[in-house]
Amino acid sequence: MALWSGRFKGSADELTQEFGASLPIDRALYRQDIAGSRAHASMLAKQGIISRRDMRDILGGLDGIERDIESGEFHWDIADEDIHMAIESELIRRIGEAGKRLHTARSRNDQVATDLRLATKALSRQLMEANLALRRVLLESAERAGSQVMPGYTHLQHAQPVLLSHHLLAYSWMLTRDFKRLSAAFDAADASPLGSAALAGTTYPINREMTAASLGFSRVTENSLDAVSNRDFLLDLEYACAVMSMHLSRLAEEFVAWSSSEFGFITLSDAYSTGSSIMPQKKNPDFAELVRGKTGRVFGNLVALLVVMKGLPLAYDKDMQEDKAGALDTAETLTGCLAVMSGMIETMTVNGDAMRSACETGFLAATDVADYLVRKGMPFREAHAVVGELVLACEKRCCRLEELSLTDLQRICPLFEDDIAGALDIDSVVRARTTCGGTAPEAVAVQLERARACIAEDEYVINALSHIVEMGPLA
Structure with missing residues (x-):
């Protein structure tokens, strides 16, 4: 029986239970939910709203539940609807009356908003780390490229010669901007809505700053209506991911072309290629194509959330249950894409002679x-x-x-x-472009130094991030 069933005479239909349940998706937020409950229980005891004995029972019960989830021994029941009800129901079953006091001065509305903000912070940092890993690989590849020259293109037509290192660094700068967008999404999520209750706040003498600090938030939200109905921070994350996915897709497209017989600029490692079921000579850039293809998924998730939110009145509406699946899928998809691109670049072979030979056509000078x-x-x-x-x-x-x-x-x-x-002379043409941001070796050397400095700065940013509640398994 649902914890909210007191007002109802009949039980929910099995079909509507399954249709309305978010548990298969939001169970990935169990660490965030348990962390929020720990902080809430500790605050309630500090404020004298529940006893310290109840607090100790609640914390002990939550510890046991978390251990069981981690070990795979926890029983999930679709009748519990969501992660919040699943954990609270089990807590009450384990510790009795004390468990029923945990929900004092909170609602599922501020609870889910808290979980989701904590998850957004964790996902943002996870993606920031993956972003940095790819930038390091791009930087190393640019350094290895040295003075290798290739055609630069506009409209996919030969335009002017550039250093391969210059071309690779263009993507490094795109990813540097992507990092800043992820950092902005982290900051947008870094406000605690806990204590906003259903929509209007609570009559209990709670301490919102205490729970915020305990959970690693830098501040509390300013308006209880906005706090439970806001998903801007999640849109910020999905937008940052969409732009970064677009950048990866552009790079993947170049690798697909460059590895073709027509270009022959690079040879992808066997580990990042596949064959054909009928043509034995084929070596296909399938993983670059998948990175390119998964961009549609990431874009779709962003548009889906925008559409969910576009017509909602204040405050919480059940439509918002659809906020999590896309965001979790986007983060998992993009994390995989970043890792695949890193490995692909690390292991590819650059065919410098083919690149230079291509510079002899198209009137690049x-x-x-x-x-x-x-x-x-x-x-x-x-x-x-x-x-x-x-x-x-x-x-x-x-x-x-x-x-x-x-x-x-x-x-x-x-x-x-x-x-x-x-x-x-092609080398002279390249050497002549010494302006800031140009392709001359001396200008590219400056770029490399600046790219290294940006990576160091962003490593500092990640290390300085406030306490993070890590995500549970997304699958």
């Missing part, structure tokens, strides 16, 4: 030839047109810019001299 003419006194727009004419001439001859003779060049523009050779 064209902009530098235009800049050469600008230095000779020609306005850039005119120089742009001249080089366009040179490219057309090369296409007709099926040759490269550097294969044109000085006579050929001067026939189109007399400003060309022997020193044009420097503007056509």
Whole structure:
């Protein structure tokens, strides 16, 4: 019989019990729920609302329940609806009257909000750590790449040559911003709603600051209505995950292309590839494709929660029970994607010769030839047109810019001299881009130092985070 059944004559239908239960999902929050109950019971005793003996019985009972859940010996009953009722029902069964006093001055509404905020903090930190791990791998790969040159692209067309290290660092900076979004989600969740009760607060002389501090929250929520109905912090987490998943998908797409026969820029490790059931020669980048594909799941979870919340009146509504499955799935999915991408990058082989060979097509030095003419006194727009004419001439001859003779060049523009050779050399083109954030080796060296510093700063951020109640198994 449900703990709320006093007002009802009949029992719930088996179908509606199953339909309304969140226990299969929110049982992953058992550590958060038990931690919240411990803090609440200790506060009630400190405030003289329950006896210290009741508190000791409650804490002992909660300890036993947690041990049984951890060992797999706890019996889950779908009739309990959710993790809160499952634990409280078992506590009452084990310790009797003292267990019935635990729910004094609280509601499931502030209880679930507390659990979910604690879970959001734990998931945010878990994802922040995985984010850092991938950034370290990207940094190491960029350092190993050294002076390897590859074509840079716009519109998937050859554009200008860049260092491979420069290209990899672009993703490191994306992930650095993702870390900040996760940190913001952590901060948004770092306020305790416990004590808001159902929606209006409570008449008991509770101490909300005490429970907040006990649970590792930096502050308490300011409005009881908002406290039990707010899921902004969860949206912040899912948004941060959605953006990071999009960044991983872009990188995965590049790896799919780069590992193809057409590119041949990288060879993925056998551990991060699969074969074909019919074509024995195949080596497929399935795990990169899965990272790309799982982005749809992560996006879908964010949109689902936005739709759940969009029309809800204050305060708590049962619709909000749908807030957890997507968030837990997103965190688990993205944690796996980050780990797979880290392993893929760590174990891949870079085919530097193929990358350099690709730089010989697509007229990658064209902009530098235009800049050469600008230095000779020609306005850039005119120089742009001249080089366009040179490219057309090369296409007709099926040759490269550097294969044109000085006579050929001067026939189109007399400003060309022997020193044009420097503007056509790929390594010189790369070395010339020394501006802050550019692809020249010296500029990339500065980037590497800054990326290392950002990783060190973010490691400090993680170490400085307040007490975390770790998640239970998500599966």
